[in-house]
Amino acid sequence: MTRDYRSTVFLPKTEFPMRAGLAKREPEILERWKDMDLYRRQREEARGREKFVLHDGPPYANGHLHMGHALNKILKDVINRGQQMLGKDANYVPGWDCHGLPIEWKVEEGYRAKGLDKDTVDRVEFRQECRSFAERWVAQQTEEFQRLGVIGDWKQPYTTMAFSAEAQIVREIGKFLLNGSLYAGSRPVLWSVAEKTALADAEVEYHEHxxxxxxxxxxxxxxxxxxxxxxxxxxxxxxxxxxxxxxxxxxxxxxxxxxxxxxxxxxxxxxxxxxxxxxxxxxxxxxxxxxxxxxxxxxxxxxxxxxxxxxxxxxxxxxxxxxxxxxxxxxxxxxxxxxxxxxxxxxxxxxxxxxxxxxxxxxxxxIDGDGRFLPHVPLFAGKVIYTQEGKDxxxxxxxxxxxxxxxxxxxxxxxxxxxxHSWRSKAPLIFRNTPQWFISMDENGLREKALAAIDETRFVPPRGQLRLRSMIEQRPDWCISRQRLWGVPLPLFVHKETGEPLRDQAVIDRVAEAFEAEGGDAWFTSPPQRWLGDDYSAEEYEQIQDVVEVWFDSGSTHSFVLEARDDLKWPASLYLEGSDQHRGWFHTSLLESCGTRGRAPYEAVLTHGFVLDEKSRKMSKSLGNVTAPYDVIDREGADILRLWVVASDFSEDLRIGKEILKYQVDAYRRLRNTLRYLLGALDGFDETEKVAYEELPELERWVLHRVHEIDRIVRSGCEAFSFHEIYQTLHHFCAVDLSAFYLDVRKDCLYCDPPESAKRRACRTVMDILFDHLSAWLAPILCFTAEEAWWARGKLKEAESVHLRTFPEIARAWEQPELAEKWAGIRQARRVVTGALELERAEKRIGSSLQARPAVYVEDPSLRALLEGEDFAEICITSDVELKAESAPETAYRLEEIPGVAVVVQEAEGEKCERCWQVLPEVGSYPEAPGVCGRCASAVAQQDAAAQ
CATH class of the missing domain: 3.90.740.10 (Valyl/Leucyl/Isoleucyl-tRNA synthetase, editing domain)
Structure with missing residues (x-):
């Protein structure tokens, strides 16, 4: 009488689902992080550790996130999480650029749509509208950044429009004023007729005209x-x-x-x-x-x-x-x-x-600010170069x-x-000679200081150093004044008779103190005498009405973020932005810091490329080729976007689209299924089952050698910001070393050996180690999936979140290069056997590899000895293997790249075991367990005895 043995097989069991459902599951994980206040918990865990500070380059608070934002913030988060896992205190404070033309232009668009003239609106009222506009988008972008999995101090971010920030920007300008670097001059600058202001180089785009x-x-x-x-x-x-x-x-x-x-x-x-x-x-x-x-x-x-x-x-x-x-x-x-x-x-x-x-x-x-020839210009007074709409x-x-x-x-x-052209209005620009305020590049040696600081800074990739150096070498004096409304007022007074700016620390201090309490609006609502105090007469001075260019704002963030917060440090460990910021934030931060502190505000600078479509075209609505972050998140999940970031070489331009994302979905599935298999195979595992390293079989020790190798790659990759290498290494490890080899080889042992089997216990011991390491290695990249897997493992008593862990320590004994070399030879021989079996399956001469008993011809005696010393049939997942020393027949299967090994596939002798499916002569020899082999008969007997 036959028996159904299915219930006696130890199949993997886990609540970690195969289908990720990230779009639904990730928001739930975010809520749980919020409930446990994961950011604060990280800070508590990391108190006293070495600080790693990636200072956030402030995006503009003026719209939904695009894929460039997603790339930038995900990359920052992966780096921060990696540094945290290395055992550092990687505190991240996000920030926003809130002043300047982009926001002012958006508010003006509202007026234009209503047919109103913004120049007729009260200046302070207009500035308050700009502030409200920025506040709305800071709140919106905060949610969108967090949905990407970015962890940071979202409750206390920095903004350039905060009163404390505006006050510090005044103090920074005061330093240039008092040391003689800031001066009023007349010089041609790129001028936008449409926006009626000078533009910085970083605000200029080049189009066909x-x-x-x-x-x-x-x-x-x-x-x-x-x-x-x-x-x-x-x-x-x-x-x-x-x-x-x-x-x-x-x-x-x-x-x-x-x-x-x-x-x-x-x-x-x-x-x-x-x-x-x-x-x-x-x-x-x-x-x-x-x-x-x-x-x-x-x-x-x-x-x-x-x-x-x-x-x-x-x-x-x-x-x-x-x-x-x-x-x-x-x-x-x-x-x-x-x-x-x-x-x-x-x-x-x-x-x-x-x-x-x-x-x-x-x-x-x-030329005047409207793009017209001034009245004194002979022949052409009043003629217009470009209209307000940017037309000829x-x-x-x-x-x-x-x-x-x-x-x-x-x-x-x-x-x-x-x-x-202007990056905002898209209107063509003109070079116009106009009175502006400049910071001299040479008066106090600013150029030389900046060049020296570049030489002391680490650049990733290294070519960024040459690019920034060439810009600093050639750049003219820094024009920091703008003829706009929304910005930090230039805290300057000019003597009406001499034309000289007033250089007085007490005046700067009064302005800064007022801005700290009231904000920059106070400059426009207060009488000039408030700032001049008792030492000067307002009748003798002209109060400047320009605002500071937004790049000075962002270039000063190091002073009111890094220096102002005890939980950060100055200089920053890293500045990270797109490659266009060599002429933007990296550039102006360098100049501002070198001009006031004599060195760069960063130790390292990392640049990433731009995001293009699958055909390497710039994304645009007109081409219909825009891939929006929220579309990917709603369809696939944020972890797929995060995987795309690290799977790409972000030092170059990146491509994205549906077909490219399909590759990331497939890669994600491989990584997730590896975690799922480990979780299922570890069902019921506890400390009492663990086996000491010295008692582990060689195959398990080989796996731990690979863990040792990969840990070194992961740690060095985090330090080098080489996450592309980490991704490739982990994907290969999961797909090739584990799924296609180790886990495949050990399935029979896991499913069919009795629980007290030494081999099964050793395998589960190593799988527990694998899960601990793999979940940690993947945590910076797949932050949601690693967390979900950690919770599914039920290890909350050790750490409530995978993100409260550090990379597990590695035992030196795990490094076994000789063992690795030995198993490389065994795997090469296995490749030939596997290839022969695949051919037999394709020809339908066998179904399962367990129906085979391949004859393996091995010329090299030392390799043959290695194979004889192992259960090569288990390694090849066949029911038996016959190792032969003689020459193989001409018809034997060979691989050109693996000489000296040939295979002839033979049918296994015996009957199929109904429990483990191996074909063995002994099947049917055990009356107490009909239809199974000896190993399975023993396992069933032990289970039956335990059940009584």
Whole structure:
């Protein structure tokens, strides 16, 4: 009479489900973390440990999170959790940038939608609207960041609009004011007509733009050689509106130029037969084609340096522009396009500006904040460069028409090229000379201090160091003033007679104390005398109404976050942002800190790339290729996004989309199923079952050697911020070492050996170790899943949360390189057997590998001895194995990369055991347990006895 043995098999049992259901389960875990106040518990556990402080670069509080936010915050959280697991106090304080154009522009949009003019609204009322707008989005983004699994001090974050922050920003400005670095100056800056303010480099984007091109004659007034008398120099520009601001023409000293005399011209050409002009030799052919000149005479050739001392007439010399126009050398002249001569307008370009300073040129102010020519500009007063909507105005057309009427236009055209635009309004920008407040890069050695600090900073990846260094080496003085409303007021007074700023610590202190209590609005609601005190008269000083640029705000966060909180440290261990922040937050934080404290506010800087779609295109609503974080979270769960972050090389641009996420879902399933199998196989395991290391079989000791290796990789990866390597290592360990090998080999033992079996106890001992380590290793990455698994293990008495643990310690004895080498050889031989079995299954000659008794031919005696010393049949998951020393038949299965091993698959002899499914001759020999093998008969008998 047969018996149903299914109830006697020790199958895995766990409440940890196969289907993750992360979208539903993760919010429940978040609530539990909130109830236990996990963040505070971490701080208590970590009290007294070495601090690791990743200082949060503040995002703008002005919209829902996009995938770039998700990448940034997840990466920060993975790093923080990894450092916490390493045994440090990784306290994370999130923050927000709340001032500046992005928020102000959003509030203005509300006015524009209602047809209202924001300039008619009370200044303080408008600022309060900006503050309320920012507060709403701080609250919204707080929820969205936490849903990603990011842990931090969400109850006490920092914001740049906090009164204490505004007060400290005033103090930081005061330091530059008092040491003489802050000065009022006039310099061309990138100006947004649409937003009526100067923009920082980090607020500028470059897009394709169609510009008019003109070739203009500048006649010689004083020729440097007789051959040039009566000739002209030709310039080319894509900004005709800058011609009124011209004060010089620039040549390349080592460039070759040719003097041409025009012969025949096309009917539509504006060239005049007999006229003479200079052009770079390399550009002659293109110029003649563009200008419709059919024949020329080459009168002379000369080097650029031969033009030294030449003086030209401005094209509008007789119409209000009588000044000399000197010919000057410049290293920014190229022969890529144009004529080889550059018209220099010192008020409309950086190179032109510094050339003007070097040669004492006038730096005129010709354009107002609305993009109009000022009233004093001859011919063009009131003409508009760009409208408030960012459209072309009438200035270019007016200049071109005047040049034609003056006989100075040789030809014109158009060009599509990369041109600066505002990142917010998307409107094109202009270089405009305007009074601003600057921090000098050289007055107190700020540039040298910053460069020295860069050399002392660790950069990940290292190329970031060269990028930031080149920017600091070349950057002009730092313009920190903005002609806007929403920001920290510049706490400055200027003496009306001398034009000098008031440098008095007492004034700065009064402003800072007031801002600490009332906020920056006090600057606009209080009489000037409040700040000046009894020592100065308000009638003698002008109170500045500009606000501080937002990049100074964020560059100062180290002072009112890191230095102000006892639970943090200065300098920060790490600053981490996108690669664009080399010209943004990394840059301005470096300058602010070096200017006030003499060193960088960070020990290391890590940069990540941008998020693109699956085809490596920038995401945009118009392309319909946007992958939003909340869509992924609602569909797959936040842990899938977290896995995507670490599975990608975040030092480069990252790609995301449905197909890419499918790979992460599959990878996640492998990791989750490994945890699930361990949990199920450990059902009922307790301390009394544990086996000492010395008593473990070799296979278990090999597993612990791998744990030792992986622990080293995980720890070094956390220190190196190399989570991509950690992910690859853990995934390979779960998929190859465990699922496809160790756990597969030991299934028979786990399911069918009796509970007191030494091998089964050893296996479960190692599986308990595996779970403890794997749950900890995965915790920084899959923060929700690792927690769920930890709770499912029922180990709350040890730690209420996996995130209150540190990485488990590793015994030195586990490192066994000789054992690893031995088992590498065994696994190679197993690969050949497995390949042969797969072929037999595909040919349907066998069903299960347990139906086979492969003959394994091994040429190497030492390898054969290793295999004979192990239960190679169990390792290959067959019912038996026959090891042979002789040569294998030609028909035997081989793998080219594993020479010396061949396999012939034979059918196993005997009957199938109804309990373990092995095919053995002994099956049926035990009347007390019919239909099973001897091992299973013994196991069943023990269970029956225990049940009585």
């Amino acid at each position: 169609k510009s008019p091109t003109i070739w203009v004659r500048f006649p010689f007034r004083k020729a440097p050689s007789p051959s040039l008398e009566g000739a002209s120099v030709l310039i080319w520009t894509t900004t005709p509106w800058t011609i009124p601001g011209n004060r010089a023409v620039v040549y390349g000293e080592d460039m070759d130029y040719v003097l041409l005399e025009v012969g025949e011209v096309a009917e539509t050409s504006l060239a005049v037969p007999g006229e003479r002009f200079l052009v770079a030799t390399e550009l002659e052919e293109q110029l003649l084609s563009d200008a419709g000149i059919e024949t020329v005479r080459r009168l002379d050739t000369l080097k650029g340096r031969d033009l030294a001392g030449g003086i030209l007439d401005h094209p509008f010399h007789d119409q209000g522009y009588p000044q000399d126009t000197p010919l000057l050398p410049g290293d920014f002249v190229t022969t890529d396009q144009g004529t080889g001569f550059v018209h220099a307008a010192p008020g409309h370009g950086t190179d032109d500006y510094y050339l003007g300073l070097e040669h004492g040129l006038e730096i005129p102010q010709t 105005g009438d200035a270019n057309g007016a200049v071109i028409k005047a040049l034609m009427e003056a006989g100075k236009l040789l030809t014109k055209g158009s060009l599509r090229h990369s041109y600066p």
